[in-house]
Amino acid sequence: MQINFTPLGRKVKKTNFSHWAFLAPCLVVLVLSAGWPLLRTIYFSFTDATLDNLKETNFIGADNFISLVRDQDWWQAVLNTFVIAFVSVPMETVLGMVIALILHRNFRGRGLMRAIVLIPWTIPTIVSARMWAWMLNDVYGIVNELLLRASVIDSPIPWIASSSLSIVSIILVDVWKTTPYMALLLLAGLQSLPQDCFEAADVDGIPFGKSFARIILPLMKPTIIVAVIFRTLDAIRIFDLVYILSSGNSANATMSVYARKHLVDYTDVGFGSAAATALLFFIAFLSVFYVSFNRKKLYDVG
Amino acid sequence: MKIYSKLLTVFAAAFLCFFDADCTTIKIACKAKGREAELIEKAVKEWMKTHGGEHRVEIVTLPRASNECLALYLQWLSAETFDVDVLQVDLAWIGMLADYLHPLDQFLADGEVDVGDYFTVVRNLIHHNGKIVVLPWYVDCGGMYYRTDLLQKYGKPVPQSWEELRETALYIQNEERKDPLKRSKFYGLGFPAKAFEELTCSFLEVIDSFGGAIIKDGKVVINSAECVEATKFLVNSFKSVINRGAVNHSGEEVRGLFQSGNAVFMRNWPYAWSLLNEPTAEVAGKVGIMPIPVGGARGKPSGALGGWSLAVSKYSKHPHIAADLVKFMTSREQQKIRSAFSYLPPRMSLYRDANLLKNNPFLAYMYGPLQNSVARPSKLFGKNYQRASTEIFNTVNTIITESIESADFRERDIKKYLDRLARKLNKILEKASQQPAMKHADAVRTTKPQKSGGFLYRIKKFLGLAG
Numbered sequence: 183m184q185i186n187f188t189p190l191g192r193k194v195k196k197t198n199f200s201h202w203a204f205l206a207p208c209l210v211v212l213v214l215s216a217g218w219p220l221l222r223t224i225y226f227s228f229t230d231a232t233l234d235n236l237k238e239t240n241f242i243g244a245d246n247f248i249s250l251v252r253d254q255d256w257w258q259a260v261l262n263t264f265v266i267a268f269v270s271v272p273m274e275t276v277l278g279m280v281i282a283l284i285l286h287r288n289f290r291g292r293g294l295m296r297a298i299v300l301i302p303w304t305i306p307t308i309v310s311a312r313m314w315a316w317m318l319n320d321v322y323g324i325v326n327e328l329l330l331r332a333s334v335i336d337s338p339i340p341w342i343a344s345s346s347l348s349i350v351s352i353i354l355v356d357v358w359k360t361t362p363y364m365a366l367l368l369l370a371g372l373q374s375l376p377q378d379c380f381e382a383a384d385v386d387g388i389p390f391g392k393s394f395a396r397i398i399l400p401l402m403k404p405t406i407i408v409a410v411i412f413r414t415l416d417a418i419r420i421f422d423l424v425y426i427l428s429s430g431n432s433a434n435a436t437m438s439v440y441a442r443k444h445l446v447d448y449t450d451v452g453f454g455s456a457a458a459t460a461l462l463f464f465i466a467f468l469s470v471f472y473v474s475f476n477r478k479k480l481y482d483v484g
Numbered sequence: 485m486k487i488y489s490k491l492l493t494v495f496a497a498a499f500l501c502f503f504d505a506d507c508t509t510i511k512i513a514c515k516a517k518g519r520e521a522e523l524i525e526k527a528v529k530e531w532m533k534t535h536g537g538e539h540r541v542e543i544v545t546l547p548r549a550s551n552e553c554l555a556l557y558l559q560w561l562s563a564e565t566f567d568v569d570v571l572q573v574d575l576a577w578i579g580m581l582a583d584y585l586h587p588l589d590q591f592l593a594d595g596e597v598d599v600g601d602y603f604t605v606v607r608n609l610i611h612h613n614g615k616i617v618v619l620p621w622y623v624d625c626g627g628m629y630y631r632t633d634l635l636q637k638y639g640k641p642v643p644q645s646w647e648e649l650r651e652t653a654l655y656i657q658n659e660e661r662k663d664p665l666k667r668s669k670f671y672g673l674g675f676p677a678k679a680f681e682e683l684t685c686s687f688l689e690v691i692d693s694f695g696g697a698i699i700k701d702g703k704v705v706i707n708s709a710e711c712v713e714a715t716k717f718l719v720n721s722f723k724s725v726i727n728r729g730a731v732n733h734s735g736e737e738v739r740g741l742f743q744s745g746n747a748v749f750m751r752n753w754p755y756a757w758s759l760l761n762e763p764t765a766e767v768a769g770k771v772g773i774m775p776i777p778v779g780g781a782r783g784k785p786s787g788a789l790g791g792w793s794l795a796v797s798k799y800s801k802h803p804h805i806a807a808d809l810v811k812f813m814t815s816r817e818q819q820k821i822r823s824a825f826s827y828l829p830p831r832m833s834l835y836r837d838a839n840l841l842k843n844n845p846f847l848a849y850m851y852g853p854l855q856n857s858v859a860r861p862s863k864l865f866g867k868n869y870q871r872a873s874t875e876i877f878n879t880v881n882t883i884i885t886e887s888i889e890s891a892d893f894r895e896r897d898i899k900k901y902l903d904r905l906a907r908k909l910n911k912i913l914e915k916a917s918q919q920p921a922m923k924h925a926d927a928v929r930t931t932k933p934q935k936s937g938g939f940l941y942r943i944k945k946f947l948g949l950a951g
Binding site for chain 1: 551552555558559561562584668669671678679680727728729730731732733737740741744746867870871874877878881882885888889
């Protein structure tokens with residue numbers, strides 16, 4: 183055991199150094215690619231920067247944030263975002279759970295099925311949003327055509343044009359798109375569960391409903407919570423679907439659409455950054471809330 | 485063998501150019517894709533030939549969406565190290581970009597460019613502080629497309645006024661809908677009302693055709709009686725001849741409606757002409773185009789002016805060579821070539837050129853709309869134009885949506901909406917006129933109430949931060 187001859191303290195120091203050395207490139211990349219833009223955005227939110235003048239900016243304190251909270255359009259955007267997030271995520275969770283349970287079973291062609299289910303999630307959002315915009319078009323969209331032919335409706339429905347329906351359409355397309363992601367996360371959770379519980383339940387002849395409520399759900403709780411946190415934070419940033427599918431009216435915008443409009447269209451980098459920073463604040467607040475609220479439950483089971 | 489020798493020449497030229505200090509590379513930024521890109525490449529090659537291969541040209545492709553191009557330009561230009569020499573500039577951006585553009589007068593020999601030949605609306609846009617800053621390349625103008633076959637079938641004349649148009653549209657719509665296949669999808673008029681720049685254009689031409697305006701003699705008049713009347717007409721048309729979904733339709737979706745044979749009339753840009761007349765299109769050869777018709781008692785035919793120009797960047801290292809390329813690309817000859825591909829020339833005299841008209845009758849159809857065309861007030865709003873335009877299209881989109889969906893929407897609400905819009909535009913205009921030197925001007929925020937005696941101001945003053 184040669185290792186014993188080395189003084190313990192020195193050895194530990196060395197390892198410490200080497201692990202930092204190995205981490206360094208990754209950290210540098212992270213700081214450059216994520217940290218720097220983030221800090222810059224936060225910095226800009228306190229200035230009057232415009233897109234054509236990012237250098238000689240004036241520090242204007244919290245002015246941007248004050249006019250942000252006074253802007254009715256912003257609060258409309260916040261409301262829209264939360265409606266989309268808090269309606270679509272529970273739907274995705276339930277549907278994702280159903281799909282995960284089915285895919286967890288042993289049946290012929292399971293591997294193929296698992297791959298197929300993922301398709302909506304793998305299509306770039308911008309492409310699927312365009313596709314849905316065509317399908318949901320009121321005059322030549324296939325959705326109305328099918329409903330008309332089946333005599334379900336007698337005049338075309340303006341799916342993405344009506345202000346009340348367009349948010350429903352956006353939520354449905356979001357559910358279509360992200361349910362596979364949810365199913366994937368939950369399936370991974372299901373597969374890591376101890377299989378003997380299920381076998382025992384099977385042997386004892388416990389009906390599925392009961393074994394789901396008493397065994398699967400409690401065991402899956404940590405996975406479900408993590409998946410829901412991930413999805414909610416993701417849903418709050420929703421941009422492409424809204425950008426493509428909504429009519430462009432400020433009344434239908436979400437937070438990131440609002441931020442982009444001010445930052446790019448109005449070239450007001452200071453104000454746009456303030457909106458982006460506020461969005462970041464919402465996300466940070468929600469994640470802290472979620473984690474601290476669920477910490478106890480998370481470790482209860484494990 | 486031929487191709488090898490060609491390649492060899494190209495390589496030789498490139499090689500020589502690499503070592504030849506006199507050889508300059510001019511970078512030109514344009515939105516060209518597909519067929520237009522070929523046209524530009526051809527023109528650029530010809531220009532290089534006229535200079536004996538002395539200069540090289542590199543084409544930088546811009547994003548498809550105009551507003552993204554503008555954002556990109558502003559970012560590039562503010563970096564000041566920008567090395568693109570020639571820029572493709574929307575005629576509506578001149579107010580926003582003028583500070584970054586090189587004045588062109590010094591490069592123009594006397595009478596080299598006959599400014600008087602440009603359409604008056606275009607001529608009024610190309611100057612900044614009394615100097616020419618862009619040369620117009622091609623123009624666009626909103627027009628009213630109609631189905632010649634359907635008008636003939638029902639014995640209706642081409643309508644001259646909005647009222648007549650709506651009557652005709654409603655009549656044909658009702659008749660065509662008797663066909664069960666068209667029952668639920670045939671409409672009288674296709675009108676883009678998605679909340680985007682295009683709606684500012686299509687709304688502008690409707691109020692202009694009713695004798696109204698956004699700004700008149702420096703004052704916002706968007707809530708005038710004429711504008712209210714025009715908006716009422718538009719709202720009522722949505723209840724009778726325009727599909728409800730149009731509040732989320734841009735020009736392309738509207739073209740889909742018209743091109744599949746499901747509309748009698750359509751408001752759109754000239755680009756649609758060649759697509760509608762492609763042999764595979766259902767309506768090929770059955771389409772006519774006219775100016776936006778006259779509205780009300782005091783109206784006139786109209787059409788919103790769009791279009792593109794070429795300019796030289798202030799940061800170009802070779803402005804005289806770049807200006808020469810701009811002159812060449814926007815020359816009469818080039819515009820003649822491009823006119824065959826629906827890129828309408830800004831020179832009035834070309835619309836009287838018998839040879840051109842023989843090959844391309846579309847030019848003759850567009851002369852009327854162009855002469856009646858109206859420009860967006862982008863120069864007055866300067867850098868805040870996008871903000872003003874957003875307020876306009878948001879308000880119009882909201883009025884239309886509300887009127888369709890809300891049962892308690894009354895016609896007098898239109899006046900209220902337009903009054904509120906006028907107040908917002910006035911605020912933006914005020915700020916814009918306060919900042920004649922545009923560079924590094926603070927952006928104006930309509931939603932931002934700026935009280936100079938406010939609490940925050942006093943804190944800032946205390947801290948010595950207030951100016």
